[in-house]
Amino acid sequence: MQDIDVKTEHRVNRIDPKGKRIEVVNLAQPETRWVSYDKLIIATGARSRRLSIPGSDSKNIFTLKDLQDGIRIKDYINEKRPKGVAILGGGFIALEMCEAFRLRNIETYVFCRRDLPAGNLEREVSEKLLKELEENGVHFLPYHEPVAFELNSNGEVRSFKTTKGIYPVDIVLMAIGVIPNVEIAKEAGVELGKTGAIKTDFTQMTNLMNVYAAGDCCEVFNLVSQDWIHTPLGDIANKQGRVAGENAAGGMATFPGVVGSAAFKVFELEVAFTGLGIQIAKQYGFDVDSQVIEAESKVGYMPGAKRILIKLIFDRKHGRLLGAQMVGKEGVARRINALAVALHQRMTINEISRLDFAYAPPFSSTLDPILIAAEQATKKLKV
Numbered sequence: 001m002q003d004i005d006v007k008t009e010h011r012v013n014r015i016d017p018k019g020k021r022i023e024v025v026n027l028a029q030p031e032t033r034w035v036s037y038d039k040l041i042i043a044t045g046a047r048s049r050r051l052s053i054p055g056s057d058s059k060n061i062f063t064l065k066d067l068q069d070g071i072r073i074k075d076y077i078n079e080k081r082p083k084g085v086a087i088l089g090g091g092f093i094a095l096e097m098c099e100a101f102r103l104r105n106i107e108t109y110v111f112c113r114r115d116l117p118a119g120n121l122e123r124e125v126s127e128k129l130l131k132e133l134e135e136n137g138v139h140f141l142p143y144h145e146p147v148a149f150e151l152n153s154n155g156e157v158r159s160f161k162t163t164k165g166i167y168p169v170d171i172v173l174m175a176i177g178v179i180p181n182v183e184i185a186k187e188a189g190v191e192l193g194k195t196g197a198i199k200t201d202f203t204q205m206t207n208l209m210n211v212y213a214a215g216d217c218c219e220v221f222n223l224v225s226q227d228w229i230h231t232p233l234g235d236i237a238n239k240q241g242r243v244a245g246e247n248a249a250g251g252m253a254t255f256p257g258v259v260g261s262a263a264f265k266v267f268e269l270e271v272a273f274t275g276l277g278i279q280i281a282k283q284y285g286f287d288v289d290s291q292v293i294e295a296e297s298k299v300g301y302m303p304g305a306k307r308i309l310i311k312l313i314f315d316r317k318h319g320r321l322l323g324a325q326m327v328g329k330e331g332v333a334r335r336i337n338a339l340a341v342a343l344h345q346r347m348t349i350n351e352i353s354r355l356d357f358a359y360a361p362p363f364s365s366t367l368d369p370i371l372i373a374a375e376q377a378t379k380k381l382k383v
Contacts, residue, residue, distance in 0.1 A: 015040065015188035017208045039210045039248035042190070042198065043241060044181040046216035046232050050174055051088070055149030060156045061172040064093055073173070082106055082170030086160045088146060090117040094175035095129065095266045098138045108137070109169065111144040111162060121325055122277055122311050124292055128327045132269045178232050180217045193219045195230035202254040204244035212248055214240035221257030224275050224322060224343055225284045233262060259343040260323075263333040272336035275323025275343045278313055287317045291349075291377035295369035297331035299361035306330040310373045312339075312349060316382045319348035331364075338370060349377045 007024070013032070014023040021036045048063030050056060060080070062073050076082075085101050087094045090112035101108045110117065110133070116126035117133065117140060133140050144162040149172065152158045159168045180197040182190070191207040193199035198218035200206055206213050215237035219228040239255055246253040263272035281288045292311045299305065308328035314321050324339040326332045342352050353374035359366060367375075 012184065015042075015184060015190075015211075017188050017211060020210070037210075040212065041204075041241075041244045041248055042185050042206070042211065042213040042217060043215045043237075043244075044184065044217045045237075046178040046180045048174065049177045049179050051146055051176065053146055053148050055151050055157060056174075058149055058151055058155060058157045058172070060170070061149065061174060063174050064097065065178065073171075076171065077104060077106070080170065084109065084169045085171045085173060086111060086157075086167065086169040087173045087175060089175040089177070090114060090119055090140075091175060091177065092118070092262075092264045094173070095133070096264055097173055097175065098133060099136070099265075099267050102136055102138065106171075107139075109139045109141060109167060111141050111146070111160070111167075113143065113145060115142045118271070120277065121271070121273060122290075122313075124309060124311055125271060125273075125325050125327045128269065128309060129266055129271065132267050136267045178216065180230065180232070182217055185213065185217070193228050193230075195219055195228070197230040199228070202256060203247050203252075204240055204255060205247070210248075212244040214244040220255075223257045223259050225280070227284070229260075231258065231260060259340055261336060261340040263336060265333075268329050269327060270329065270332035271325075271327050272332050273323070273325040274336050274340040275321070276313060277323055277325070281313055281315075281322045286315045286322055287382075288322065289314060289316045289377075289380050291373055291380065293369065293373045293376055295372050296365055297328060297369070298363055299365050302361050304330060308332060308335075308369050310369050312373050312377050314349050314377055316380060319350050319378070319381050321347055321349055321352060335368075335370060349374045350381070353378055 009027045011025045011027060012022050013025055021034045024035050025032050048065045063069055084107040087110045095117055098108050117129045118126050130140055144164055147161040149157045150159045157172050159166050182192055182198055185198055191199045198213040200213050200218050204212045204214050216232035220231050220236055222229050236258055243253040243255040259275050261274040278288055278290055290311055290313045294307050294309050297306045297308050306329040308331060311325045313323040321342050326336055353371055357368045
């Protein structure tokens with residue numbers, strides 16, 4: 001037993017930092033009361049972004065932020081048996097859900113404002129993603145700006161209107177990002193960062209004494225760009241929560257930041273990335289160059305060997321690795337972790353090219369694809 005009193009079906013309406021108390025509503029009663037605190041942790045998370053266009057409040061338009069959202073989508077599919085789905089957005093949730101809908105034999109249309117899916121990734125990676133979508137029967141529609149949803153007499157979407165036409169659909173998934181839940185914190189005087197999320201220091205403390213924040217509602221420090229960003233990922237939230245909790249209990253923990261690592265899967269493709277992309281690196285003033293290679297995930301004569309594309313982003317002047325992206329059908333998601341460690345250690349591509357990786361034919365070629373990419377990249381350095 002951890003002696004934790006968990007209050008379900010309760011909502012906090014207000015924070016009174018001067019009185020060190022919160023206004024809590026018991027939703028089951030209902031009743032409202034003030035609860036005092038010594039230390040407070042704000043972990044209000046984020047919510048799915050929604051379009052404000054005609055018809056956007058229809059009952060068959062869904063977002064996907066948590067398990068309950070997933071259950072609602074599944075229940076609707078089981079009940080209504082939709083034939084076609086419109087997915088708005090080209091990010092990770094949108095792409096992962098393509099597979100889920102196609103497994104249900106639902107005709108899947110992805111509407112995107114950009115020309116390629118996962119537009120925050122490098123073009124070489126996004127092009128591989130587009131090919132994978134098309135090979136699995138997904139219709140990717142670029143350069144579409146949403147205009148309105150047209151509803152039937154039951155208040156359900158029957159078609160989706162964009163700047164390029166009208167498309168019949170039976171169900172809609174909005175996957176256009178998230179917004180940090182900061183309203184209650186802002187009202188209490190908690191300072192927000194430039195991203196619109198809560199600003200903290202490395203102990204997760206806000207500008208208010210004894211008030212901490214953790215998770216998708218707050219910013220995190222990027223160790224490569226040396227800037228505060230909003231990166232709503234579960235592993236980051238977990239680490240921030242541990243630091244905030246330890247400090248609220250009297251400890252002295254810090255969370256130094258992240259390099260921006262993540263991985264996801266789209267049908268048979270593994271996609272992984274860490275650090276900065278080219279355009280972001282340029283914005284931070286780096287002398288940016290890159291190297292792209294394709295190599296086998298393991299020795300070619302081994303069963304299951306697959307091609308991997310790796311792109312390294314680095315600073316030509318100092319040789320420092322700035323970021324990396326990978327895509328392939330095997331051996332990608334775990335490989336990115338080696339380059340995440342390299343970013344944490346501010347390694348150069350020269351140093352990376354000499355790393356001693358484990359080798360055996362079932363797992364890698366004699367020179368791992370990472371080493372091949374780094375060796376090629378060293379030829380572009382300014383001497």
